[in-house]
Amino acid sequence: MEAQIFLFQVYSNSIITPIQKPKKPYFISLLSSSSPSSSQIVKPNRVSFKTLYPISSQSESSINRLRCRNRSREVKAVSGDIEDPRTRVRKNLAVFVSGGGSNFRSIHEAILRGSVHGEIAVLVTNKPGCGGAEYARDNNIPVILFPKMKEKPDSLSANDLVTALRRYKVDFILLAGYLKLVPIELVQAYPRSILNIHPSLLPAFGGKGFYGMKVHQTVIASGARYSGPTIHFIDEHYDTGRILAQRVVPVLANDTADELAARVLQKEHQLYVEVAAALCEERIVWREDGVPLIRNKENPNDYS
Ligand SMILES: Nc1nc2c(c(=O)[nH]1)N[C@@H](CN(C=O)c1ccc(C(=O)N[C@@H](CCC(=O)O)C(=O)O)cc1)CN2
């Protein structure tokens, strides 16, 4: 009922706030992933979150770094020093869940302890009674029901959801155990801004039908010796978007699916917090070939 009341409020007051297209900065092709020294400027075919300019004739410490700010902010050049991420406007996150929401909870707890400089503006779920939705309500985080449920024909359409997320000034969307296909309208409305966590080393063991315990059961049955979480940007298909980060865990000879799932989930919680922190601190850079990288917080010349 609560979710239903909220839906009415959002829908009746929805205002489409046009996203200001950021100026198209140049971005760099990292020919060697460890250092931007052997670099060249290439014309971007898509805007990147973060822009590095090639080293000028001076030493590395004089690297000009152009921070491509997100949507509502100007492009600003800083030279050499790294701004304190805490002085930046915090990013607004939307989290999508369908189940227990332990990844959602670990990200929220990281925000509360100051490890992630963002805010969870809204939770989206197709299961209003799930554990993630319950945690959101207990923590005064608005909950939106999507997609439509058969018994609730007046819930949001894809375009209504885009409007609602714009209203919350959402910068990035984090899927965390969300079991429905995100529609193309949302994927196109949030380019290079929607992440998903999957409990295997993609591209293996992914795609339609591969979710939850099915993934771990298939990994064990395959004889694979390693598994682990993958975080990727999404496209309009299941699990085929650009991989951003992975962690590896061993698959033991006598593992049950539950034991493997627990080992992977522990790594998921760590990895999603690291990725959310990098996202909110604008430490994501896009290589010329379209592969996203995370710039190391302590050493800006290191990428992973
Ligand atoms: N546009 C995208 N949407 C979603 C993606 C994505 O990569 N692109 N990832 C999924 C999450 N996911 C794997 O990480 C995933 C979730 C669900 C399924 C699946 O087969 N779902 C079933 C329905 C299950 C249900 O309703 O209980 C199905 O579609 O038949 C596969 C992969 C989130 N969305």
Ligand SMILES: NCC(=O)N[C@@H]1O[C@H](COP(=O)([O-])[O-])[C@@H](O)[C@H]1O
């Ligand atoms: N293919 C999607 C998929 O299987 N996602 C998986 O669902 C679980 C959600 O747990 P949580 O609700 O406790 O975060 C996580 O293990 C996540 O990788």
